[in-house]
Amino acid sequence: MAIENTPQRKELFDISADVICHSRSHCASWLPPEAETLPLWPEFVGRVTYRPGGYVAHDSYYLYAFELPLEGSLRIVERDTETRIDPGMVGIIHRGEDSRLFTSDADGCRKLAFGMRGVALGGIVAAAGLAGRIAVRLRNPERLIRLVLRLESLLGMRRVADIPAIAGLGMELLTELALSVTLPRDERLEQAVNLFAINVPNRISVSRIAASCHVSPATLGRLFRQEFGRSPQAYFRDLRMQTARGLLADPAMPVKHVAAQVGFSDVFSFSREFRKAEGISPREFRRRLSEARPERNPDDRLG
Structure with missing residues (x-):
């Protein structure tokens, strides 16, 4: 910091x-x-x-x-x-x-x-x-x-x-x-938010989420824009990228495993989407994160 x-x-x-x-x-x-x-x-x-x-x-x-x-x-x-x-x-x-x-x-x-x-x-x-x-x-x-x-x-x-x-x-x-946290008042929106959260690793469409919530994609889009100021697609994309940033903080996890955990079948597609969102590649993000992490204080040892 x-x-x-x-x-x-x-x-x-x-x-x-x-x-x-x-x-x-x-x-x-x-x-x-x-x-x-x-x-x-x-x-x-x-x-x-x-x-x-x-x-x-x-x-x-x-x-x-x-x-x-x-x-x-x-x-x-x-x-x-x-x-x-x-x-x-x-x-x-x-x-x-x-x-x-x-x-x-x-x-x-x-x-x-x-x-x-x-x-x-x-x-x-x-x-x-x-x-x-x-x-x-x-x-x-x-x-x-x-x-x-x-x-x-x-x-x-x-x-x-x-x-x-x-x-x-x-x-x-x-x-x-x-x-x-104030939960969304509309039960359909709350259900969609929960479905997006548990499906971060999966390839799932907004239309399928909407069907599971018994609403049309247009209605789901209106609910998300009213509550979050963005479309369901943008919300899900941001949720995936936020999850990816957290996983990249673990230097032991290969980038291909990070990609799989946020719903991408290959590193190339993941890197392209990550660069769109963050402006840098996942590996560069990890490098900067490592440089920003302070060194361990020698007084932090056990005993």
Whole structure:
């Protein structure tokens, strides 16, 4: 993660005794070897105070990051879309995305943030209804904050015996976010969203999805445009590419296996569609992601 100053060279953070700078050396973070093969692992919790006019740049970020403003607001710019995140909300930075976090020139922001990785995290995020979402209004902000603070405490102690509890807290956090997501009111749309999520690895047409939901393709298109601002085809394509970005974060998975997991029968077709969506090839995306990943801290060893 790159930390930058504003063009006016304002300092990004207020650093004081009760504020933790948003850098890995000051966050509560831990990545034991056992965690690298788990379905999900909450790797860090950070406390940050931004000064007015500050911003942070994430380039091909290698984790899913979740931003919780406590005082003041954040603006997240991702894929040319700006979203305001207020207290009581969570902003989501999706793995592999480029994004920018801003505060206003008049007000700063105090926040909590936590980051997750995991070999199955992309699928879990999609199943939780969080795929493509940048903002979630929390049903119970106090509970989520308590979970994050508990996670911060366990990560700070770095005890091998706590690995199951830490992974469990990660699932609790995602469950709380999933329960906060406003599901589509139309049952046909909800069914279509679920069918798209479970059919990411399969070659399935929008007309077949529509038939399974007992609507015409035209009606399904209208429902998707009303809810998501895009066609079912675009929604499914974006869901596949988001899943692919998550899978490419695992350097041990061959690109041909990534292609198969997102519904492509050959690497060439997958690479062509990925380049259309991301502007670079899957291998170049993986290389940049690897370069953006920080080196392991020698203090992160077990024992």
